[in-house]
Amino acid sequence: MLTFDHVSKVYEGGKKAVNDLSLHFEKGEFICFIGPSGCGKTTTMKMINRLIEPTSGQILINGEDIMKKDPVKLRREIGYVIQQIGLLPHMTIQENITLVLKLLKWPEDKRKARAQELLKLVDMTPDYLERYPHELSGGQQQRIGVLRALAADQPLILMDEPFGALDPITRDALQDEFKKLQQKLGKTIVFVTHDMDEAIKLADRIVIMRDGQLVQCDTPDEILRNPADEFVEDFIGKDRLVQARPNIQAVEQIMSRTPVTITPDKTLQEAIQLMKERRVDSLLVVDETNLLLGYVDIESIDRNRKKFQLVGDITEKSFLKVEQQALVRNTVRQILKRGVKYVPVIDEEGRLVGIVTRASLVDIVYDSIWGEEDTVQ
């Protein structure tokens, strides 16, 4: 789908931003370009839609040389999302989302229908269409920025650190959302970032660059397991290499299979009794078929014990959970980032199968530190 063939970019004054880059990406791949600032990752991305023109070499999209296409037409066929979001403040959300469609001269009613359809993808209600960008939060604005790049159903989307300016929690949520969206829509994404966590989480393949040169291009797992050189190792960081130990992969391998559960029809009295017996401060609430409904913790029981009788009345329903196939390193990151004490693990049907607690983390760390030494000996 996208090919770089010995592409170089030399700026006026002789600075070599990109040096003899050759790469090939398939349709539907999520590609992250990463490297220290000034490594040429943004230049590389901007050459794809000719915001910057290559000095030598060829870039092909579906076999077509982009230099032979009209740049305006080319750009309308490629989605573009920037860090500063770049929504036009004088246009409504609808006008912003459908800007490219307007340039392509779609009729008004079709544009409106498309905007509504797109807004559904990010779980925003149609009443946002008439609002203006300044009335939205940063996270919502960037969701619109992403939708704008999807509007004309462009098969290829370029993203220049799109989540870089958002706060960590919003960024995390948007990354999850966007990864799902990308898989659903089968888009090819070229994503520039300097955040290794982000690249590992999102990318199918990561392109690591330094001083305009390609250092390594591989899947996140491969890069974590076999970093090409010391630079890559440094760039990834020691802690991530530990997380990437191949013997621990899916959450189900490290979870505890005996979480303490309770059904919603039990009384709060019984809940406290159970907590005392099992020496825990929160209980996972499941129904008869073991479907995970939520949790209750000691604080909420204490707060509500005069007002409510049953566990079901005070069950907290919004919480972090992971599927058993989820990767350990992502789960560990979520536990550490969000500062939660544990994460329940569910199967595809949403039934509770286990729990990852901070104690499980201790096991992982123990395993990776002492386990590694064992293999050396």
Place this chain on the structure above:
Amino acid sequence: MQDIILFFQNNWGEFLVKVWEHLYISLIAGMLGILVAVPLGIVLTRFKRGASFVMGVLSVIQTFPSFAILAFFIPLLGVGKVPAIVALFLYSVLPILRNTYTGVRAVDPNLLEAGKGMGMTVLERIWHVELPLAIPVIMAGIRLSIVYLIGWATLAAFIGAGGLGDYIFSGLNNYQPELILVGAIPVTIIALLVDLLLGKVEIGVTPKAIRKIKEA
């Protein structure tokens, strides 16, 4: 005061003609100013080096005494409305040009990059991004310019272009203070009214959301 009322009773029709001439001269000059200065201002944002030169030249023109400019055009264009309009037009250009240039330059470059990256042509970027965002600043320049022109248009009478300046000059020449007032007061009133009107136009052409952001 009596004299003024008497004057209006006898010269009502003539007075209206003078008001019309006055508006005609200043507004035509202003329109020409807008037609030249707005596009030129946008073009100059593309040539930053040329911009300071053009702006410098226009600043120098702005410092010429208006009487001198009017007199200067007599040998070239003769007397009457045409040289008056040309001279006033020259004065109107700078404020509009400078505000257009400043307003368009102040548009967030990220928005322009987003626009370009989405596949907007140069004209589409000017029309959909730069003008809507710069319009409050451009309109401020237009208002200032046109209000000045209405004042300066009194001098046009000096080269036979007519307008309310006629009353002021004959009042000065014949020592009739009431005639000076008959000329000067309506000029002030017209200038205020036009400014008020252009204020409404400014609100009308400024995109709703930009107005709200400014108010907030």
